[in-house]
Amino acid sequence: MLEALSYDFIQNALIAGIIVSFISGIIGSLIVVNRMVFLAGGIAHASYGGIGIAIYSGIPIFFGASIFAVTAALFMAFITINQRERIDTFIGLIWAVGMAIGIIFVDLTPGYNVDLMSYLFGSILAVNRDDLYFMGSLFVLIVFIVTFWYRDILAVSYDSEYAALRGTNVKFFYTLILVLSAFTVVVAIKVVGLILVIALLTIPIYIAHNLSSSLYSMMIISGLIATVFTVIGLWMSYSFDLTSGACIILVSALSLMIFMIVSKIK
Template identity: 60%
Template sequence: MFEALQYDFIQNAIIAGVLISIAAGIIGSLVVVNKITFLTGGIAHSSYGGIGLAIYLGIPVLFGATVFAIITAIIIAILTINDKKRIDSIIGMMWASGMAIGIIFVDLTPGYNVDLMSYLFGSIIAVSSDDITYLLLLDLFIISVVSIFYKQILAVSYDSEFASLRGINVKFFYTLILILAGLCVVAAIKAVGLILVIALLTIPTYLAETFANKLSKMMFISALLATLFTLLGLVISYLYDISSGASIIIVAVAILVIVKLIKR
């Protein structure tokens, strides 16, 4: 395995895996605490529309997916903040329409030769230097926003009614959390793909809840666990020549089961 470290694509995969894990640990904690896993899943699959549009227009795929994810997050926030009874229908609609738009644009793209499976199931070994720069800037943005607005995000996440009484703009921070989740989803596409992205956001946090008694600690532990899962998954993927995204998630699930069995 160590001889593989001499290859640039392996080095890029490791760096990208760590950067993605940091974002997933922070945002995954917010997703679990706010109970918006299904919302995040809707954003994830809707962003496929951005991937298809980017391929059609010939622009960077991550850029197209990012714009689409942000727009989707804002729309979902507007539609669900005051009407959570119909949240399942709204998410289902956004989920299906985003995927449909992506498929249509890909079909309309003349002579495309893009491996769409890499976006559905991940292909972290295909990460470029530009992707790493994007992931680094994204991590810095997420860490900065969460650090600056930590108290407000904490209040909105655990008791939105109390936060509103304290004068905190609950709608703004609810939308902000969804936008951050959308950005994290786009980042994680390279690692595990759209299909498995929710697992990377939720499994580390689910484990971190066992060891953390406050949100900031949960974020830190989640990021560490996500990094561990990603690196172990990459090792298994390299040794057995299997999909990196599936390997990462299988490692996460296996460790989750082991920890829960030990606790019992």
């Protein structure tokens, strides 16, 4: 693996994996404590519509997927806040329609034979410098937002009723978390694909939750754990010529099983 670091695409993949791991650790912690895992799954699959539109119109994939994912997140936030009893139906609808739109636009793209596997299971080895700039900018933005509004986000995440009583705009922060989740899903798709993105946003967080005593430490620990999983997964992918996203998730799942067994024994 050390000799592979001399290649630019491996360097880009490693940097992207580390950045996305910490983004996933931060936002994944918020997704888990706010019980938004199913919502994030809906956003992930709906974002495929943006990928299809981006391919058809010739705009950057990240831009198209981000716009579509954020739109889906805003719609889900509106439905969750105003019609919570129907949220499962709407998530399923957005999930299916988003993917259908993406597939249709890919089919309509003239002369373009798209590799669907790269979006379903990730293509971290195809990350370029522009992708890294996008990921890095998103990481800085997320760190700034979470640091600036940490107390409010903490209050909303663990006791929204108390947060509302003390004057916190619960609807705003709930929507903000969903929007940040949408951006996180988009960058994570590049690493592990939209099929596996939820695993990256939950497995390291589950382990970190059992090792931390606060939301802040949970974010940091889960980011570090996700980084370790990503680096090992990349090594497996390079060494055995396997799909990188699947390797990362397989390493994560095996590590979770080992962690649960050791915890049970203790």
